[in-house]
Each structure stands twice: as structure tokens, then as C-alpha cells.
Amino acid sequence: MANVELQQLKKVYGKDVVAIKGADVTIKDKEFVVLVGPSGCGKSTLLRMIAGLEEISGGELFIDGDKVNDVSPKDRDIAMVFQNYALYPHMTVFENMAFGLKLRKYPKTEIKQRVEDAAKILGLTEYLDRRPKEMSGGQRQRVAIGRALVRQPKVFLFDEPLSNLDAKLRVQMRIEIKRLHQQLQATMIYVTHDQIEAMTMGDKIVVLKDGYVQQVDSPMNLFNNPANKFVAGFIGSPSMNFLEGKIEKNDELEFVAGSVRFGIPDQLGLQEKLNPFVGKGIIFGFRPEYLYDKSKETSKQLSVDMNIIVDVTEPVGSEAYNYFHFSGKEEITFCFRSSSAYEYQAGQEVVVGLDIDRLRFFDIDTENRIA
């Protein structure tokens, strides 16, 4: 088990296609780190650079303190689980799992022991004689994980391992991988484009966009304190609502966007942070989860209130997602989440509140978070 350190890691394809623009990430021993971002953000490239499958164009990569920039994949002591399982189709499950150990010339008894142990952990004992094509997708992915497991590598790498599975199986495997991590206490790096997977699995999440690391933080910190508008919008489902407006200074500091107008409270240093933006454009961000119906929720105080008109409601069982626009202005629809105990009709006017510590503001140009 080991820590992994990325220092200004860069990847350039050809002459000027830059896929990774200097990534600095420290992954501690036994940590479960998730690389997440939309397609083409460079997350898989970054993982493949750690694996040694992509050459490193610049910067340094350390595994367990050793610089491994030019070390071949087999000598990095890593194991990788691929999206398409990448099982050897002509070998049985046992042979698939034993292959790496055989190449490393482990004694036969130890190979057998390790494969059987891994099979037991993954519930594959009775399938050891089968070939991959005789197994379901979930079982195949388990074999692929088993193949990594038997090697007992310093670092486990997962490249979107669940995206080929159906939704139900995905949730199940998600839990299994997490349990495995707790059991093995190994360093794991996991790539996904699914932010729910990232949130539920990672000790730490690295959010990437266009080859830049946007933020490295714990799931809850990403959710509550995103570094910029991209992270705020990417993490969380449904995603954060954004409303473009202006900061005005009349008697007090105010946010204004069409019919929406509220005073900036003095708590949490908000006024101080927003003062330099008076007269300038700004993006106001608020999560659907933190909006509540003022008529139903009476215990809360110190909120910012807005009048909305519900357009569409989407009940999903325990809760409902209500899409709305602000009264007086037909605009992009926003979302607020409500308990399914309350039903809203299309066209209904509702006064919603937002706790003042949940107000988020982003710079309109840089999109970095101001407050």
C-alpha cells in the first residue's frame, strides 16, 4: 500500500493538444480517491498516466516515494480494472486471475491460495472453471476486480468499471467495491463520470474539466463549498441553480435579477466579500435541496425569500423535484426539491426560502466562487 503523488503532471498529444494541464494531487495511503468530470476532461488519461499506459509529457509522478515517470506498467506495482473488463477470453476465471502471478513466477501453491481467497471475497468460488463468455456482466467485472486483487498491488486503479452494468447492478457493485476498500485498506484511484458514484465512494474527489484540476476535496466539502461554478454545477443531483444578476447598493447591499431582489445579509462576511462587486454582474447559486416552502416550513429563520411559480413537478417517490420560474419573469427553469408529502400544481405560486448560509455567489467572468 502506498501514497501516490502527482506533481504538475502534464499530457500533450502530438504538438499542441494538451489533455492534462498540470495536475497536482496527493493521494494518501489507504485513501479512496475518485477522479470525476465530464467526458473529455482528462480523467481517464490521468489514470492511464498513473498506470503507465500513457507517457507523461511533463511533471513528476511518485508511487510510494519512488519517481515512476519512466517505469513500465508491470514494474509500477499497480493493478487496473477496465471498463470493458478486458478479461482474456480463452482463459478460465482461475487462469485469468492467476495470469499476472504466473508471469511473476509465484509458486503454484501460493497462486492457488491467493486466487481462492480472492474468489471467496468476490463470491466467485464456484465459477473458477468457467470462461468469461459464460458469465454475466456483473460476474465478469468481479473477475476483473479479482484479477487485480490477487496481485496485492500498492495501488488499485479503476477506469469506469461500472459503466457497462445496469443501474441496479451498478449500485450493488458500488457498495461491494467500497466494502472491499474497507476490507483491504488499500490505496484506490477510481475514475467515473457519474458524480453520484464519486460522492458515494470517494474519501476524496478530484474534479477535472478540460484537463484542469478544478478542486480536490472531500465529497461534502465539494457539495457545500465548491471552488467554482463548474464544480457547483457538476456535483449534486439535481444540480445547483444559477441565476445571473447584479449587486446593487441602495440602502443596503442587494442582489437583483429581474423580479428577484434580496438584501445581502451581513452574516458570514457576505457583505464584505460582495462589496467589490457593486454594479457588476454576478452569478447567484442555490441548491434545490436547500430551498424550502415558507408556508410549510415555519421553524427556520434568517432566510432569503423569493416568489416562484411552479412549472412542472417530478415526483420520484420519497421526494419531488419541482421546476419553476420566478414570478414576473419567464426564464430558464430552476429546481427545488420538496418532500412528497406536499403536492404542487403547475402554475401555483409559492414563496420559497433559502438559509442565508446556503447562498453562493460566483464571479461572472472567472466563475470562481466569491462567497
Next chain:
Amino acid sequence: MKKIKLQKLLFYGVLLLMTFIYIGPFLFSLSISFNAEQDVFSWPIKLIPDEWTLDNYQRVWRDLPFGQWLFNSIAITIVQTITNVFFASLAGFAFARLEFPGKNIIFAVLLGSLMIPGIILLVPKFIILNEFYLINTYAGLMLPGLVTVVNIFLMKQFFETIPKDLEEAALIDGCSYFRIFWQIFLPVSKPALAAVAIYTFQGSWNEFMWPVIVTTTRDMFTLPVGMAFLKNEFSVQWPLLMAGTILISLPTLAIFLFFQKYFVQGVASAGLKG
């Protein structure tokens, strides 16, 4: 409904006709090879001879150096089949999976060489082998067919369909590139390898032009060449010729029957070489 029936009838009619056109000459040869009479061209054609005999088959073995020719044919075919499978897959792997300078140019040149008709190459090939004193030797017979561009192309195309993940998983597991080729790609490529083997076997076994040019004595003949020499200027011993021809075609026939699946797969995946 009626229209569909008629269409089907027409379809099967054409199929039957085509089958007869292809299989007719073969049946006729088969009938001649069992014919006791020397005059086989009586009219109307009798597909079932009046008098049956195995004498023609006995004479092929007794009167001709058939055993020697058979040995020559088998030796050449086996060597060429093995080397074609080996070299074509090695080269195909390199073109499909490895990065090396000039890869695309070399491949283009190889493909370009397919555009040159084989006949044109006969003379230079002969001259080169003559310089090496290889005319009328086994080496002379085998060397030009040890590997063919079409087979390299076929293997390259097949290897390109193997997911890159498999190669990368093997790299991480600790394979060298040769081991990836040997332990992962080859076992996975059985259909393509079988296609290459079958085509090469068939081609080598039936090859006529090159052996006839490169051999000068009867003992170096291959079966097709030997049979052709039965047809000399003055008389053609048809029953003998046909008995020999039937014997020659047996191995290809057997192979086709056994490996029909691969044959069809090969044609489908390559779309080349009939």
C-alpha cells in the same frame, strides 16, 4: 403469398442450376476415373459408366512416381502453411499493434505490391533463385511462398478488432509484447489463423505455375505438375488423369468439409481472395 412462393421457386431454381454448373465437371471427372473404357468420350455422355474399375487408381500409384510427387506436395504445403501462419501473424501484429517508424509507408508498399500481377514476377523470381542456384530444389519451390501479403493483411485486420484494453491488461499483468502476441493474441485469433492456414494450404496444394517453372526433373514435380505432364502431346490418358486429379483434390475437400465454418468466416472477415 403467391408472389413470394414464385420468388422462392425461382431462387432455388437458380441455386440448383449454379450448383450443377459447379459440381457437374467434378462429377464427370469422378465418373471418368472409375471408367474401365479408354474411350470416355462416347456420346451421349454417360455419367454412370457401363463397366466400373479401380484400375485407374492402381495405375496412378503403380505406373507414375505418384508417391514422390505426393511427398513433394505435402512437404511444400506443410512448410508453407506453418510459415505463413507464423510470419503473417507476426507481421500482422506488428502492423496492427506496434508503433515503429515508417509503419504506414511499409504497409502501403506491401499493399501496393498486390497490384502487380503475379505473372510479371515470375521471371525476376526465377532469375533471383537461379542466381542462388536454387532452381529445381525444395528451397526454390518453397521460398517464394513462405509468407504472402494477403495473409499479413488478413491478420492485421483481425488483430485490429481485438480491444486495446486486452493488450493493456496484459501489459499491467506483466507481459512483454512478444508474450502478448503469443499468449493473448494468438489464442484469441484462432478463426483468423485457421483462415490463413486453410487458404495457404489450398493455395500451396493446388499451386501449378511456380512449380512448373522452377522444377526441371520429374522427381521434383508436385502433384498438379505431375498430373499436367500426363497430358502429353500425343495422347491423353483421361481415366488416369482424372483418377490422379480426384486423389489430389481429396485433401482440400476434406479440409473444406472439416473447417467449413472457418472458411466462411475467413471469407467474410477478409472479403479477399476467392
